[in-house]
Amino acid sequence: MMDAALDALSQRVGAFLAARGWRLVTAESCTGGWVAETVTATAGSSAWFDCGFVTYSNDAKCALLGVSPATLARHGAVSEATAAEMARGALDHSDGDVSLSISGIAGPGGGTPDKPVGTVCFAWARPGATVQTATVQFDGDRETIRRQAVIHALEELLRRAT
Secondary structure, eight states: OHHHHHHHHHHHHHHHHHHHOOOEEEESTTTTHHHHHHHTSTGGGGEEEEEEEEESSHHHHHHHOOOOHHHHHHHHHHHHHHHHHHHHHHHTTSOSSSEEEEEEEOOSOOSSSSOOOOOEEEEEEEETTTOOEEEEEOOOSSSHHHEEEEEEEEHHHHOOOO
């Protein structure tokens, strides 16, 4: 899974977080822990990575991150509302200073006309700040969609976390 581009991105994220004295926490669904794997492959990441939650099922999202069943019923697991609650819950259940979350449809099945395969929702959160969210439509097979989601989540963390 790790390649030169992901390694370089992880190094940039690590330097960014370390310079601020922040620790990252992740909440992942469709990426299955790939963000956490990417950042922990970087030597010294224990200084800037706290923990990762892989909450693939809705029950896990509720139990481990405090996602509201009402949010899931109203918006679905693949929604900015759910991603926002995942990011906030990750902060609430960790010692992290910044979080990111990912929930999406990596395929090959599971898509709908409203949420086709490749739809991925993201959120980034800091204590006391408004959670930032985004939805992106990626193309490709399951691995390609997941990899693009990992890259997007980390690149946007660098852009959005201030």
